[in-house]
Amino acid sequence: MASSGASAWPYIGLLALVPGLLFLRPKRKPDEADIEEEEEAAPNDTINVYFGSQTGTAESFAQTIAAEGRRHGFHIDVVDLEEFSASELLEKGKAIFLMATYGDGEPTDNASEFTTWLKNESGELESDYLATVEFTVFGLGNTQYEHYNMVGKSTNEGMEKLGAQRMFEYGEGDDDNQLEEDFEAWREKMWMALVMRFGGMGGVDGVDKAVDLPFSVKMLTAAEAACHAGVSETAAASSSKFYWHGCDAPVVVNRELRAQAPGVGSTRHVEIDLQGTSVGYHTADNLAILPLNDATTAEKLCAQLGYDPDSFFILEHDDNHKPVFPTPCTVRDAFLRFMDIMAIPRRSLLEQLTPYVEDDAEREAMHLLSSKEGKEKYHREVEEPGWTLADLILERFSSLSMTLDHFLHVVPHLHPRYYTISSSSSVSPSRVHITVAVLEQDRSQGRLYRGICSSFLSSLEPHDGATVEGATIDGSGSKCRVFVRESTFRLPADSSIPIIMIGPGTGVAPMRALLQERAWQKEQGLSVGRNVLYFGCRCRDQDYIYRDELEAYQADGTLDSLRLAFSREGSSKVYVQHLLREDAAEMWGLLEGGAYVYVCGGTKMGTDVHSEFNHIAQSCGLMGVEESKEYMKGLHDAGRFVQELWS
Numbered sequence: 312m313a314s315s316g317a318s319a320w321p322y323i324g325l326l327a328l329v330p331g332l333l334f335l336r337p338k339r340k341p342d343e344a345d346i347e348e349e350e351e352a353a354p355n356d357t358i359n360v361y362f363g364s365q366t367g368t369a370e371s372f373a374q375t376i377a378a379e380g381r382r383h384g385f386h387i388d389v390v391d392l393e394e395f396s397a398s399e400l401l402e403k404g405k406a407i408f409l410m411a412t413y414g415d416g417e418p419t420d421n422a423s424e425f426t427t428w429l430k431n432e433s434g435e436l437e438s439d440y441l442a443t444v445e446f447t448v449f450g451l452g453n454t455q456y457e458h459y460n461m462v463g464k465s466t467n468e469g470m471e472k473l474g475a476q477r478m479f480e481y482g483e484g485d486d487d488n489q490l491e492e493d494f495e496a497w498r499e500k501m502w503m504a505l506v507m508r509f510g511g512m513g514g515v516d517g518v519d520k521a522v523d524l525p526f527s528v529k530m531l532t533a534a535e536a537a538c539h540a541g542v543s544e545t546a547a548a549s550s551s552k553f554y555w556h557g558c559d560a561p562v563v564v565n566r567e568l569r570a571q572a573p574g575v576g577s578t579r580h581v582e583i584d585l586q587g588t589s590v591g592y593h594t595a596d597n598l599a600i601l602p603l604n605d606a607t608t609a610e611k612l613c614a615q616l617g618y619d620p621d622s623f624f625i626l627e628h629d630d631n632h633k634p635v636f637p638t639p640c641t642v643r644d645a646f647l648r649f650m651d652i653m654a655i656p657r658r659s660l661l662e663q664l665t666p667y668v669e670d671d672a673e674r675e676a677m678h679l680l681s682s683k684e685g686k687e688k689y690h691r692e693v694e695e696p697g698w699t700l701a702d703l704i705l706e707r708f709s710s711l712s713m714t715l716d717h718f719l720h721v722v723p724h725l726h727p728r729y730y731t732i733s734s735s736s737s738v739s740p741s742r743v744h745i746t747v748a749v750l751e752q753d754r755s756q757g758r759l760y761r762g763i764c765s766s767f768l769s770s771l772e773p774h775d776g777a778t779v780e781g782a783t784i785d786g787s788g789s790k791c792r793v794f795v796r797e798s799t800f801r802l803p804a805d806s807s808i809p810i811i812m813i814g815p816g817t818g819v820a821p822m823r824a825l826l827q828e829r830a831w832q833k834e835q836g837l838s839v840g841r842n843v844l845y846f847g848c849r850c851r852d853q854d855y856i857y858r859d860e861l862e863a864y865q866a867d868g869t870l871d872s873l874r875l876a877f878s879r880e881g882s883s884k885v886y887v888q889h890l891l892r893e894d895a896a897e898m899w900g901l902l903e904g905g906a907y908v909y910v911c912g913g914t915k916m917g918t919d920v921h922s923e924f925n926h927i928a929q930s931c932g933l934m935g936v937e938e939s940k941e942y943m944k945g946l947h948d949a950g951r952f953v954q955e956l957w958s
């Protein structure tokens with residue numbers, strides 16, 4: 312039977328081609344109880360769904376695939392790529408990969424070992440090594456980045472090179488546009504192809520309540536919880552190990568960096584004291600913050616769903632599943648720390664929640680929002696106004712009724728957010744600084760949308776009496792759970808090498824750290840190369856953050872050149888890339904002198920700066936287009952052109 316090209320046929324026509332293997336399940340009311348006939352139609356083999364995820368999207372996509380696959384009668388195992396084993400892949404023989412791309416076209420932390428293996432760098436794999444494996448890949452990426460979906464593409468090619476057979480065409484999605492729609496369209500066709508190829512059930516419409524939960528919830532008394540040993544990190548699922556990392560550290564400074572005037576927005580300078588914790592850092596590393604949800608919202612949601620926030624519970628897992636967050640804890644803890652209740656829910660989440668809505672009209676409404684037909688309505692009524700999951704349940708779907716175990720299983724988990732550290736570990740070893748742009752948007756329907764982590768951070772009260780490095784902390788004030796991850800911003804080992812820093816807006820954070828470090832090196836008597844900084848913002852008087860410090864560095868000679876681009880001051884908009892062009896000859900001289908270039912900020916700026924450097928290589932280095940590309944790639948590969956960009 313044909314194994315590809317199935318996508319062109321309508322679903323029903325396709326089903327008719329493979330009688331006996333499949334049958335149409337009668338449509339049921341979604342909340343009616345469960346599957347009886349699935350066993351006999353189930354294909355024999357297991358499909359492994361591998362995910363490489365940093366912030367959880369690919370992981371939740373894997374869960375969606377798993378739920379759908381089971382409804383189609385397949386056995387599905389979801390596997391974090393951190394736990395990838397080649398022998399298991401060969402044994403299972405069928406694999407779906409969901410691959411996000413990060414950094415400069417790099418894999419997520421936990422997929423890096425797998426992608427290295429797949430590249431056959433050890434040289435030990437034959438070209439038919441995976442000949443018995445059938446696979447497909449979906450890439451998660453963002454067109455704002457230069458290396459769009461690099462990891463999805465390379466996984467697809469790598470599998471093929473090792474001889475694996477494609478069971479469905481490669482697909483990819485764009486997080487800048489319609490990632491969820493892209494994924495939906497791809498997997499719909501994928502199931503058609505897989506059902507046709509392996510049997511199983513087609514035409515499964517509507518979602519049932521989750522079955523076979525990976526855990527059960529056991530309520531405990533406070534006394535029982537107190538003497539319970541708790542779950543250790545080694546036992547935890549690798550994609551949620553971050554809950555066990557790091558420690559709670561006190562916030563010691565939290566101040567506004569912008570002018571305090573209406574419409575100017577907010578950027579906070581936050582300092583966190585790491586003394587006495589196991590957390591250490593290097594200059595310009597990334598600090599992971601585990602945010603808390605808004606306490607009032609969490610409380611209201613518990614009340615609405617009928618859970619007692621003060622009661623303790625543990626998650627009990629069977630042997631095939633691992634803990635997804637640390638217990639015992641209270642229900643309140645789970646709602647504050649682990650459940651992603653203040654995010655805008657994806658349509659696939661609404662789909663999974665639909666069977667739990669008791670009121671017929673509300674259930675119909677949620678079903679429509681989650682369906683393909685309701686896509687526009689979802690954009691207009693949920694996404695654009697920025698309805699959070701909590702608010703939807705509280706205000707629009709109040710008949711939602713779920714037991715705690717179902718809620719904990721269906722709702723995605725809260726993930727850490729990473730900030731580039733804006734302090735030097737030589738100058739400030741036990742106190743880490745971050746620079747936080749606060750996301751607050753007026754949306755349609757008069758709603759205000761707040762970034763989960765930035766609004767959490769800006770709400771933290773600093774401990775008093777602790778504003779000097781090394782001072783002791785007294786009682787009051789907030790703590791914040793943090794851990795450190797390495798970043799790519801590293802100063803040249805030889806301090807006499809010049810550096811060019813380009814960091815408009817919050818992108819100045821790592822540049823501040825690098826400058827602190829270079830000033831410190833100077834104090835140590837080292838010979839320090841030229842320091843050049845390009846900063847940009849709207850107006851000098853509004854959002855020129857760290858102005859005093861930068862001007863002081865300029866005055867004391869640490870900063871050899873401070874170039875400022877204000878986009879809203881003059882009649883025409885000036886951005887950092889415009890200044891780079893003015894300074895082309897100087898830039899070229901520095902590059903030829905071995906300078907390192909650091910770029911941090913939005914992806915659009917990053918792309919513009921990168922092409923400006925290409926342009927400089929062409930105009931000053933007299934290179935052709937291809938040659939300048941090679942030149943930039945050379946800088947990048949040598950670690951001399953480093954970018955950290957966000958969209």
Ligand SMILES: Cc1cc2nc3c(=O)[nH]c(=O)nc-3n(C[C@H](O)[C@H](O)[C@H](O)COP(=O)(O)O)c2cc1C
Binds near residue numbers: 415417458461956957
């Ligand atoms: C810091 C950062 C760097 C990224 N780099 C890339 C990239 O180089 N290419 C790309 O296609 N997407 C890139 N993305 C987009 C992500 O791959 C995309 O948002 C994806 O949906 C995230 O999936 P996850 O939540 O499972 O980690 C980047 C996102 C972030 C936050």
Ligand SMILES: *[C@@H]1O[C@H](CO)[C@@H](O)[C@H](O)[C@H]1NC(C)=O
Binds near residue numbers: 355
């Ligand atoms: C189904 O799986 C069982 C157990 O793994 C195996 O013994 C059997 O041969 C398989 N049947 C088919 C048709 O592949």
Ligand SMILES: *[C@@H]1O[C@H](CO)[C@@H](O)[C@H](O)[C@H]1NC(C)=O
Binds near residue numbers: 423424
């Ligand atoms: C997975 O990610 C964690 C945290 O970033 C890291 O410590 C660990 O080494 C990673 N594992 C693999 C296999 O890359």
Ligand SMILES: *[C@@H]1O[C@H](CO)[C@@H](O)[C@H](O)[C@H]1NC(C)=O
Binds near residue numbers: 433434436437439472
């Ligand atoms: C793996 O590397 C070895 C050594 O470089 C090479 O001979 C072999 O062809 C490679 N396999 C594939 C599938 O590229």
